[in-house]
Amino acid sequence: MRIALFATCLADAMFPRAAQATVVLLERLGHEVVFPSGQTCCGQMHVNTGYQREALPVVEHHVDVFEAALRPRAEGGDGVEAVVAPSGSCVGSVRHQHALVARRMAEQGRADAGLADRAEAVAARTYELSELLVDVLGVTDVGARYPHRVTYHPTCHSLRMLRVDDKPLRLLRAVHGLDLVELPDAEQCCGFGGTFSVKNADTSTAMLADKIRAVQTTRSEVVTAGDSSCLMHIGGGLSRLRVGTKTVHLAEILAGEGWEAAL
Amino acid sequence: MTTSARDEVLDRIRTALGRSGAAAPEPSPVPREYRTSLGRAPGDPVLLDLLVDRLVDYKAEVHRCPPGAVGATVAAALAAHGARRIAAPAGLPAAWLAGADVETVTDGAAPDGGEALSVATLDAVDGVLTGCAVAVAQTGTIVLDSSPVCGRRALTLVPDYHLIVVEAAQVVGSVPEALPRLDAVRPLTWVSGPSATSDIELDRVEGVHGPRTLVVVLVEG
Amino acid sequence: MTTFLGMPGLPVATERGTLRGADTFPVAARKALADTQLRKNLGHATSTIRAKRARVVGELDDWEELRAAGAAIKADVMARLPELLVQLEENVTARGGHVHWARDADEANRIVLDLVRAAGTPDDPVTSVVKVKSMATQEIGLNEALAEAGIAAVETDLAELIVQLSDDTPSHILVPAIHRNRAEIRQIFLDHMPDVDPGLTDEPRVLAMAARAYLRRTFLAARVAVSGANFAIAETGTLAVVESEGNGRMCLTLPQTLVTVMGIEKLLPTWRDLEVFLQLLPRSSTGERMNPYTSMWTGAPKTSGGTSGGTADGAPDGPQEFHLVLLDNGRTATLADEAGRQALHCIRCSACLNVCPVYERTGGHAYGSVYPGPIGAVLTPQLAGMHGHGADAPAGGDPVDTLPYASSLCGACFDACPVRIDIPSMLVHLRAKHVETAQAQRRVPGLPASAENAAMSAAAWVMRDAGRFSLAEKGLQLGRVLARDGRIRSLPPPLSAWTTSRDAPAPPPETFRQWWARTRGDRS
């Protein structure tokens, strides 16, 4: 399948390994990955902080870029069949917020009336990595080996916005050599919440402290998740407290130990 | 003053809804795809077992007996409690108290006449015996409807011990099956176990202001 | 003239200090978080109730269908609110009750006060009323208003009693003393409850018995009761109060006069609708299949006449003076916002509080409103109004304005809500409303654009163009000089709020985009 990668701004700028591993994994599974170079960001930070007017051009830009990627090659597009992002949160934004913002802004006379429908069309073919693998590509054993003790944090937006359910866990269970340890109170938010982590830093930190305690009880070498943002938060806390557990994006585990050799 | 507040609030609502004129929209359809019945007739033995299980779970004392043994079962329950003076509603079947060695004070009610018992009297009795209107197996709930066999509400509230006789045919499966059997304009009290509170550390403790002991005699068959 | 964000012409709630706290949420939360006993109490209580709720909700295989029905019924109520209220009024009146309408808190308080006074005589005035726990009367500050007029309002719910005795404020809509553990409650009773047994232990059963003994005489002698209502059935005029302890039954049954204060949104169209809500509410709130007691009455209630039942009215049963006060107090302003009106669907079960990771850690007081937690964060700003950055905003910012931001948008509240209120989407909507109004206010000369606004505009300008974005990434890579061992321990404000407790990652030597261009640049 020909698949467009939406790297997401955070992975692109700060955590390229999550996006690189997604490319390596999909290519190993025999798919063709394209990277529409015009892409930037889904606009989630703006929307969630109340800046919908500012988010609008970002949303419009995202729709333009991926609409073109999804357009058949005969019509000048990239002819991809699906868009994938290594982030539940950004896919959640594309799927649940883009059309909302478009409609709200259209009511204010700021957005084109057709934008919401176009955004929905792009969203309908945009998948979070575990969704793409399990639902679209129909694989759970991606042939990876990762001989480590790992615990999985289901990020809030994957869990409750996208309802990825146990797809990431099914993928992880099929990884050879991986010792999966259940995370206590796994479904509790890590406290990131975008600008929440700064505006309500004390509360956010209290939530993070509990998440880190839960991670520690698993005595895992690695804590993984489908979102670089939450991993950045958890990792920032682990590193500050000098807890040895590493944060590794789900894509990197599914790419298999030593995947960097393919870089 | 009050009238103008009324008109103003109603006006504000119409403004808020962006409605002009008096025309009311049609009721919108409500998806009622939930279970409206457990699929068993009232009194089905499965429902009776379920009711007992739920009552016991919420710390009610339950006795099961055949129709002929109500008096004896009630008498034994009252004796075990040491009850001597029992309040009863005017419409209580005489047979229910026939075997009991207790003094009965009956709460009079119009239009049959008779004095209504004072709160002080109710506070001084050892308990109250009533029937019920309907019982809901799934939730362990018994509904009192102020009919002559249930009595008015104060009667079953002030005494500290409440014994309810539930007949099998009154036991339905679920809440949706109970509502059609009740008259909305009558004062209704839905009782699920003895009074309780979860206000301290969200731990349930039985027994606060309502009757601290709830006894149910379930008449089977 | 106070400028609030909302629909012009539809006034928000009276300021009585019950919806707008003294501190902004972050400031109040910081204080609460420092209280380790509070955090322990809250953590214990919320995890207990979460487990109970999960168990009884799991027993019903039609829970989602019940939620869908509950949401649809509430949406229908909002659409037909004027007609349903009038229908309710007719039915209550037909059964001997009286209906009053109150535009705001002050008006509602005046109505109640007049009714309480009218229940006494010059020789024998009513000097105290018994109360069943009610959010609406807390919202309007009724107890304080009655106290000003020399009438004592006695809270009879155990948790409310604990709060009242210790001169505290509620911190939860169902269990107002959730912030207290058993040892603290024992001490409150010992310190403030007249005639309490000095040998009182901290066993919950013993504490509950002490409350029973303390309130018993008050109940039996009360002449006037004030309650709220969980539901009102338009079709029949029936009111319902759902409770556990029996204090509600006492108040609703024994006094001669009953005054019920109810928000206009609490209606249900038909008797049948109770089959949905009597299943949703108890399981969501106390985690029980059914709460111990639910009382229902219509007007001035009568038993059914005749020895064998029947439809004829029999003897009076309970208060024969019944007054229903229908309260607006900002509800119509809330209704006016199509994206915010769902907040009026709330049945006050408190499930969203119990699952909220923010509430669990800060407790209810941090919200500064009688409505805390996720529902409070969307309801309070709509009832009370937000100031934006207007010239009349309180110094240091309006606490209410900070409520929509008091959430990580984790979505747990939406999943728990028995009537499917999409609280996260409403929070995002209210944030937008807040920012947009603040921006409009900033256009007034003399008010500078906020730093946040400038940063957001700049970021948006960068994010809508890949060229600018990749340049910005290169700038970010300069941040590598701040890093040691791949992490950054301190950043300048406002990001310093991050690095006080968390390390920041060092930017990578090569961005994804750069890597792609280097390795696969020829492929699109």
Ligand code: SF4
């Ligand atoms: S918003 Fe929903 S979950 Fe929260 S209290 Fe109201 S009804 Fe319950």
